[in-house]
Amino acid sequence: MSTPRLSRLSSFRALKHRDFAFLWGGAALSNIGTWMEVLALGVYVTKVTGRAEWTGGVAALTFLPAIVLSPLGGALGDRFDRRRAIGLGALVQMVLAGTLAALAFSGQLTVRWVALLSFLNGCAVTLFTPAFSAMIAVSVPKEDLHSAFSLHSAQNNLGRICGPALGALVIAHADIAWALLLNALSFGAVLLSLTQVRATAAGKPADFGGLWAGIVQGFKVARADEGLTLALGGTLAIAVCIAPFTALAPVLAIQVFQQDAGATSVLVTAQGVGSLLAALAAGTLADKLGRGRLLELTVLLIGPMAAAYWLSPSLPYAAVAVLGLGALYMLSLTGLATLCQARVGSELQARIASLSGMLLFVGFTLGVWLQGALADRLGFRLVTAGAALGFFVFAVLLRTLRSRGFAAFEV
Structure with missing residues (x-):
């Protein structure tokens, strides 16, 4: 008789595990600062350069290091203590964010400095994120994995x-320098939360020989498993065609709608609201539809929703569309990440997470730069909506060629 209540609360199950709760809280506070910086830098670059190509290009630099460093980050995450790795990553990011703030306060901030420090921050994120993903996976039992990754996405979007x-x-009442400083201070929440995580939750070093051998093993496992191959391919396609909407919001708000930072905030916040609501409902939806069916449905719907966002005639329409887009984006990426983590043991989870992250980052880097560059030449709405509809065609072909699509790999 308690089944309905459990179904309603299934999205929150992971929070009953102490280690996950501390990890979640620290990351949630830090992400608020991160999204303050994202907004500040996006507005700064858009206003200084006036070009979508620069806005997208600078944002892409955060993800560029994933092309080379993601497999290394995964191997390190499976080899060394994950709690210490996450702490080191937070310290590095704190220093980089503090440097941006110092340059802004001194009046020496330039687009080149933003580009360089964004690239270095991308290196840190690439090297240490796989350890965090793997730590989440070992902080809860397997049956709560979907809840854990949904809540992880929820805290990211709470920050959004x-x-x-x-x-x-x-920015309206002071300056972007203060937004950058608050982001630097926010990494202290991650460091504090790690002091409360039990050592057993940090994972055990993997015994797989040298780093290169560990990297190669991760690729071999992913290639040999049809479910992993499908999930990783879906991640790449979403990254190229859909994910650039997260970085190009300032262009839509400032250049297309002729508004300011407040309009950019409306779009980014609406996306976050949609993602948060979807994350809170994800467990219930997965229980009712099945995780594979839910993933398949979101993959089919996300392309048309993205096209509707880019073709919105005004800011209010765009805010409504991006709310739905944020929900579908969260559900699709969470479903793909859960599928990847559930198909391997703990000794491989950081490496598989790194491959997923690599494809997401590489695809985003290519997609956001290419869409921005083409938009400056062919028209912003034509390029962005065209990419979204291109993904829809890919999803339909995938569903047609595979009789059960992602549902064939129910986890």
């Missing part, structure tokens, strides 16, 4: 809601 709103407020 609060961060841009706070960032816009700070």
Whole structure:
């Protein structure tokens, strides 16, 4: 008789595990600062350069290191203590964010400095994120994996809601320097949360020989498993065709709708609201539809929703469309990440997470730069909506060629 209640609360099950709860809380506070910085830098670059290509290009630099460093980050995450790795990554990011703030306060911030420090921050994120993903996976039992990754996405999008709103407020009443400083301080929340995580949750070093051998093993496992291959391919396609909407919001708000940082904040916040609501409902939806069916449905719908966003005639329409897009984006990537983690043992989870991250980052880097560059030459709406509809064609072909699509790999 308790089944309905459990179904309603299934999205929150992972929070009953102590280690996950501390990891979640620290990351949530830090992400508020991160999204303040994302807004501040996006507005700064857009206003200084006036070009979508520069806005997309600078954002892409954060993800560029994934092309080379993601497999290394995965091997390190499976080889060394994950808690220490995450702490080192937070310290490095704190220093980089502090440097941006210092340059802004001193009046020496330039687009070149933003580009360089974004690239270095991307190196840190690439090297240490696989350890965090693997630590999440070992902090909960397997039956709560979907809940854990949904809540992980929820905290990221909670930051996406609060961060841009706070960032816009700070920029309006002070300067972007203060938004950058608050982001630097926010990494202290991650460091504090790690002091409360039990050592057993950090994972055990993997015994797979040298780093190169570990990297090669991760690729071999992914290639040999049809479910992993399908999930990783879907991640890459979403990254190229859909994910650029997260970085090109300032262009839509400032250049297309002729508005300002407040309009950018509205779009980014609306995306975050949609993602957060979807994350809170993900467990219930997965229980009712099945995880594979839910993933398949979101993959089919995300392309048309993205096209509707890019073709919106005004800011209010765009805000509604991006709310739905944010929900579908969260559900699709969470479903793909859960599928990847559930198909391997703990000794491989960081490496598989790194491959997923690599494809997401590489695809985003290519997609956001290419869409931005083509938009400056062919028209912003034509390029972005065309990419979204191109993904829809890919999803339909995938569903047609595979009789059960992602549902064939129910986890």
